[in-house]
Amino acid sequence: MSGDHRQRADAPLAHLVEGALACDQAAWDALVVRLERVVWKAVNMMTYDPEVRDDAFSATWLRLAERLDQIREPEKLPGWLTTTACNEVRQILRQQTQVARLQGRL
DSSP states (O other): OOHHHHHHHTSOHHHHHHHHHTTOHHHHHHHHHHHHHHHHHHHHHHOOOHHHHHHHHHHHHHHHHHHGGGOSOGGGHHHHHHHHHHHHHHHHHHHHHHHHHHHHHO
């Protein structure tokens, strides 16, 4: 990781969110680098299944990309990501249960 990239990841969250909203790929990348451990910790607390963890991790970032313009307090983004990651794991597990039930009825 270059020094410039590390500096970007250390930037205030509000700056990174603003940059990402302006389609600055470096700002989005820095946001992910800065907060990826938060998301991994949340998904790892919820399940041991590596596929579910990977899917929930990806889905969490997708949700952020979809809703980035709705983030009013960027400093609270770690909490938002934690909640979203946990919700994504729950959703995936619910879907798996529903599929298993449907397959059992066939």
